[in-house]
Amino acid sequence: MMDVGRHPRINLLTYSEIDNISGYIGNFHVTVRKKARFVDEAECNACGECEKVCPVVAVDEFQQGFSSRKAIYMPFPQAVPSVYILNERDCLGHNPIACGKCSDVCEKQCIDFDMKDQLIEFDVGAVIVATGMDVYDPTEMDEYGYTRYENVITSMEFERLISAGGPTTGHFIRPTDRETPKHIGFIQCVGSRTQNGKGNPYCSNICCMNTIKDSLLLKDHYPDTEIKVFYIDIRAFGKGFEDLFQRSKQAGVQYIRGVPGEVFEDPATKNITMTVENTATGAIEDHEFEMVVLSTGVIPRNDSEVIRSLLSLSRTEDGFFMESHPKLKPVDAPTGGVYFAGCVESPTDVKDSVTQASAAAARTEILLNAGQISVEAITSELVPDTCTGCGICVRVCPFNAITGGDAKAKLPVEIVEAACKGCGTCAAECNFDAILMKHFEDAQIMAQIDAILDKDPMEKIVTFACNWCSYAGADLAGLSRMQYPTTQRIIKTMCSGRVDANFVLHAFEQGAPIVLVSGCHFVDCHYIDANRWTQKRVEKLWDDLEKLGIRPERLQLEWISAAEGQKWARTMKELEEMRQQVTEEEVDHTKQVLKEARLKAEAKKKAKESKPKAAEKAPAAAVA
Amino acid sequence: MDEAPFKCLRCGHEFKAPYDKKAPVEHACPKCNSNSVRPLKAKTRPVAKA
The missing domain is CATH 3.40.50 (Rossmann fold)
Known part of the structure; x- marks a missing residue:
């Protein structure tokens, strides 16, 4: 990320959102809303004096709520650019200034309470959508007691607790008594591969290997810890994955085929108990853990609908964006000049995300270096004299390839041939036979x-x-x-x-x-x-x-x-x-x-x- | 999404399924699996004249 931030030919817009995208392949016009961070990016040297004096204490989202932050804060240690941000919602008030302590201590006068959102407009030839995914919230799966029992955590929370940059500086402790747990259970497929209306029916792809990695991390930090993983299937496909799985087993991690129907908390010890049918042996087993980690699946981002409508994309049943062709064009969107990388298209691990990103960059290079595109011969053609400008074709075109049209002013529509893919829906819907579908x-x-x-x-x-x-x-x-x-x-x-x-x-x-x-x-x-x-x-x-x-x-x-x-x-x-x-x-x-x-x-x-x-x-x- | 009555135009089976005219979804007859399923409009009762 640091390299990207320093690259002379990459313009990195952080803390920004896409406001609008118009145009078509080779000719997109993008409007980006750069949100006010109330700190001068160019001047801030991340000295941290402002953070020290800020009286506000808020939940630290990056640490999954295990620690707190101030209203002015660094989003996470490796943030690029390495500058502070003032959270407007948490700040005691800046208009009128009710506190202003941060501004008083900032020697470089970086804090600007009058900063406003900026709208930045520019033209691009291609768009790569790499907006990532969200993590499934297992609260609805009440049987696992998440949020009811403090010692039931998710894999993301585990990640923060075991991380050296986490709230406990890497000392793995359980929330109830701050002691290092000796018996830890992992439950796989939480929110994935479900058919009961809770969670999602698809496999989240990354959770098995994430748990295997987590188990090895735990064994590395605390070799005496007893770890049991409850699973439906371990999906360890990919280079070196099976090897890692075997290493985890050799390190003493027990893999039990079967997931619990429900977990319970012992009110005295705060330990978590569960009954599981081990489908490999057919035996009903009782287990007790000091801590349970829910291996949660991934879901499409909740704001992906905005990108979908801006770029005229389509989604598969699971909510991820649909590629142009699963085998021949796996990183291309159906809309020309739009490409995918990472979890926007499906749950994807780091390696596959990097592969996709490289492919998307290469596809973009091909397009931009050519400077021109060949369009299919099968596109729509307007008969201007017949068009009444009613605009029904504008509404039905899946690719936004038809624009304009005004029935009152009798202005005909315009067809952007480069964006037309030739489905012919416009020609079928036109009541005036004003569109010819070539061939x-x-x-x-x-x-x-x-x-x-x-x-x-x-x-x-x-x-x-x-x-x-x-x-x-x-x-x-x-x-x-x-x-x-x-x-x-x-x-x-x-x-x-x-x-x-x-x-x-x-x-x-x-x-x-x-x-x-x-x-x-x-x-x-x-x-x-x-x-x-x-x-x-x-x-x-x-x-x-x-x-x-x-x-x-x-x-x-x-x-x-x-x-x-x-x-x-x-x-x-x-x-x-x-x-x-x-x-x-x-x-x-x-x-x-x-x-x-x-x-x-x-x-x-x-x-x-x-x-x-x-x-x-x-x-x-x-x-x- | 509200449920609406459907009639299969292949086997004649009538059933109910979620239906939103603005956000169409793929429907199939639960009996014969055909996609020729027609949403049936609610029949209005004729108003009796006084």
Whole structure:
């Protein structure tokens, strides 16, 4: 960190928050709020005189509440820059100055009570998101007694207690009697791999190795300590990890497969007791410890939503940010020019975080050194004369690639081609056909529907499949030689978001008995959240079909991933059964109803278009 | 998130699941696992004329 702070080409903005990010790949405009620290960064030499005279005593967050700090303080010993900070909330008052003792003793007059937050604006070509993670708070898991029993602590608290820079200068003591505990128990997977509504279902990745390291630290400091680790699985994969695990066992640490259901405190000794089923032996065992350490998992940062909305990112089900591709683009965000490093993407240890950070830096270098980017040929193109500036496309674009638009001023929108990824949701949602999706234009897809239903339409199931998942799922079903009916005819789109309501209605009007819209699962969407719009559109279509007297069942929706060849085959079998139940009379009725509705809509549109013309002529006639 | 009634358009099964129009989530029929599940709107009772 020190090196970063001193680097001539790195501008380190500490105690700052991102206020806004606009723009797109290669052209981001960033606004940073540099919060007032009330101490002149350039002048402060960290002499510490201000801290000595400050009368305020507050909880030291860095020491996990095991010690106190003043209202003016150094956040942590290795802080960069090494300057003090005045906590506005804790200070007795600086406007008007109620105390001012710190200011009186500061010889260099570094303290400025009138300091205000600064807004700093600059342009960047790429953004690396490395905002880290939060630690799971086990208070909700009442069975482990955290906060009820003083001698139950978390792994983060353990870290401070064993650290030479910690509140006890590295002397490991238990909170109740300040004595060094002789029997310590570690409980693994607290808040991780749970299915009971408390905690999270995912593995936090780092806790096993952290406990193994902690156990070795304890054995190193206090060789006589008896340590027992209660675990579900020890996940010691990675270079040298298994070796460390074996060393821990050789040092005398006992690993017991099974976690306690509940822990209790002995009111007299303040010791912690627990009953555990050792699943390796099948025995029920009672254990007593002077101290218990909860190996807590990690969770996404609670303010990650701000970054998500600023950069148009998407999140996986566990709340971490989703990468562009898990294998081929593991540090790229779906938004161009944005990269990930560390725990923003998933729970990651130090080594993997450094690897990711190096990869992200390299990816950024490639982008910035090139100075230009090649965009996909499949992007949206605006038809300015048709655009009314209604702005619906601006709202639905997952990449914020469409800007502007004013319906009142009749200003058309603008499409930033460099930011467009080509999902086609804008083209599907536009009510005025003002957006052309290159290579997936309306006319091209309509022609495919016509070709499919040209002969024997009753024998066909029109299937819209997205390029990345459901089409690949169909491919897998074929490659795996799965048997399924051959009645489906696939129309490929890049994203299911491209499937216009008119495509579905056109297919029904041309005699399709069943139409299927299929795409990626929500968490897999390659266009952030474009398939949410697909679902909304299909739900609206179900309502519209029902109003027209058409069975909504004839329009089907399915999320099929690239790995779900079986689901594809099963869906096709089920749809074939449904197709056989659709009668010719029903299809004829549908065709008739949809034709009438279309003609009516066209007539209405024509009438609406001719109205303004008439209005334009009227004043001229009046003048004449 | 509030619960809403759904109907599976594949097997006809009716069930309740969390539903927020503003924050759509992926739904699947608990019986046949199909994603063709339609949120059913609450039917309003017709007002009797005096």
